[in-house]
Amino acid sequence: MNVNLLTSDSIQRRSLHDELTDRLRALITRGDLAPGEKVPEKELCLQFGVSRTPLREALKVLASEGIITLRPNRGATVTALTVKELEEVFPVMGALEALSGEIACQHITDREVHAIHKLHETMVGHWKKGELQPYFRLNQKIHEAILEATRNDSLKSIYRSLSGRILSARYIANMSPERWAKAVEEHEAILKALDQRDGAKLSKILKAHLANKLSTVKDWLTAQLPR
Amino acid sequence: MNVNLLTSDSIQRRSLHDELTDRLRALITRGDLAPGEKVPEKELCLQFGVSRTPLREALKVLASEGIITLRPNRGATVTALTVKELEEVFPVMGALEALSGEIACQHITDREVHAIHKLHETMVGHWKKGELQPYFRLNQKIHEAILEATRNDSLKSIYRSLSGRILSARYIANMSPERWAKAVEEHEAILKALDQRDGAKLSKILKAHLANKLSTVKDWLTAQLPR
DNA sequence: TGAATGAATTATGCATTCATTATTCCTGTA
DNA sequence: TACAGGAATAATGAATGCATAATTCATTCA
Incomplete structure (x- = not known):
């Protein structure tokens, strides 16, 4: 949200809290601030060279996005993704992906479909070489491209905010060779649709695709936090 | 989001910005602050007896929810719902309603279904008497009850935040007798499912139900803002 | 009269300060 | 030594203060 899609000639001036929100979000999704970890207000102020006011404003926003958790008088912590939350959020993501597939088909151009084919080819290359991280990046890009094709800004922003909450989980997840192969197969089906x-x-495939992703991520998460 | 579902015996102490966020949200959804209107920072501080800091924090949160719009150095205004945004948001709501219907059926108890029947009866009573506002309230309650039956907190919070953005539109909307009758008919089908x-x-009905609602609201909105 | 320019006022963004609450660390006692 | 109690310290929440940008208003000139 708060997407500032200004025309290119207008002067860009963001407020500090807005900038900080993005920076902090990046810090968290990149894993520099690990889930469960305390968000060090003072340090971050020093690091970014700002006072506490705009930083705290940014924290409030991130809290409303669910990325961090605010406990009164006890500061902020990076929200730790629980299995329960994963199980809750994935169906929602699935519904939104399904919707985006449905809408995308109504608007997508040949050019865009072609671009997605290109992305897919590169992604398959990474799969063959067993490069998980680049694979995930391309994977993400494909889904982004479909989302983009919906021409629905609200859907985009809702999806992205939700996606941000589980991004870390999606990136780090490990995959068994079988599951990975199956995911690639599903992507082929996505292209065909x-x-x-x-x-x-497309809607159906995407929904199923995400349901499979859930079990992958769940396996990985339970392996990480075995207690 | 930021739902504080604490156990009843824990001491409730909310921070000011949290409280303010809710108060302001209420102010807006109730229409005390009209769409497009400027949010008077100073006045509200006076009114609530707080300083600008927590109020501004609350504004940031509401902006991230899309309820208000923040323009750098020019303050906050209540986000005016455009037809475009309505057309964008309703399909998303539809997808979420559909999902909630699907999940709800897996968990809902006889007791809950019975309660919904009761709500429905009351609602039909309001319909027969042509009482639009009470009808809407009950309508809202029924959808809330279905949402509740999903046992999915994430879905609930996402749906509610989205719903908040278009609540004003949903409440004030006028309906033609035919549409209203059709809406009631759809509700009968919802109960049956x-x-x-x-x-x-149920999923299908809810999705269609919301699509119909969109055209109702759209008609009303275009009538309101004819320019 | 009306547009344009600049001063005065106001609003906004951010830093700083202050009060309150949590946390840590130390001391004394069983 | 282990625990309880309390002082010292650090953090958090909120108010205030200050600098800058936007807006309003008055004035000038065409």
Whole structure:
């Protein structure tokens, strides 16, 4: 939200808290601030060279996004993703992905579909070489491209804010070779549905695709936090 | 978000900005602050007897929810709902409603279904008497009850935050007698699907129900802002 | 009269300060 | 030694203060 899509000639001046919100979000999604960790207000002020006021404003926003948790008089901590939360959020993501597939098929251009094919090819290359991180990056880009094709700014911003909450989990997740192969297979099906502009089919595949992703991430998370 | 579902015996102490966020949200959804209107920082500080700091924190949060719009150095205004945004948000709401219907059928108890029947009866009473506002309130309650039955806190909070953005529009909307009758009819179908715990069917009905609601609200909005 | 320019006023963004609450560390006692 | 109590310290929450940007208003000139 608060997306400032100004025309290119207007002078760009963001407020500090806005800038800080992005910086902090990046810090968290990149894992520089680990889940469960305390957010060191003072240090970050020093690091960014700002006072506490704009930083705290940014923290409030991130808290409302669910990325950090604010406990009165006890400061902020990076929200630790629980299995319960994962199980709750993924179906929602699935519904939104399904919707985005459906809408995207109504608007997507040949050019865009072609671009996605290109991304897919590169992604398959990474898969063959077993490069997980680059694979995930491309994977993410493909889903972003579909989202973009919906021409629905609200959907985009809602999806992204939700996605931000589980991004760390999605990136770090490890995959068994079978699951990975299956994910690639699903992506092939996604492409086919896109080619045919078959919104209903794409919708179904994306929903299932995300459901599979959930079990992958869940396995990984339970392995990480075994207690 | 930021739902504080503490156990009843814990001491409730909310921070000012949290309290203020709710108060301001209420002010806006109730229409005391009209869409497009400027949010008078100073006045509100006086009114609530707080300094600008917590109030501004609350404004940042509301801005991230999309309820108000923040322009750097020019203050906050209540976000005016455009037709475009309505058309964007409603499909998302539809997808979430559909999902909630699907999940609700898996968990809802007989007791809850019965309560919804009761709400429905009352609602139909209001319809027969042509009482639009009470009808809307009950309508809202029914959808809330379905949402509650999902047992999915994340879905609940996402739906509510989205719902807040268009609440004003949903409440004030006028309806033609035909549309209203059709809406009631759809509600009958919702009940039937709930009785049968038919998630797929309920999902479909809810999605269509919301699509119809969109055209109602759109008609009303275009009538309001004819320019 | 009306547009344009600049001064006065106001609003906004951010830093600083102060009060309150949590946390840590130390001391004394069982 | 282990624990309880309390002082010292650090953090958090909120108010105030200050600098800068926006707005309003009055004045000038065409």
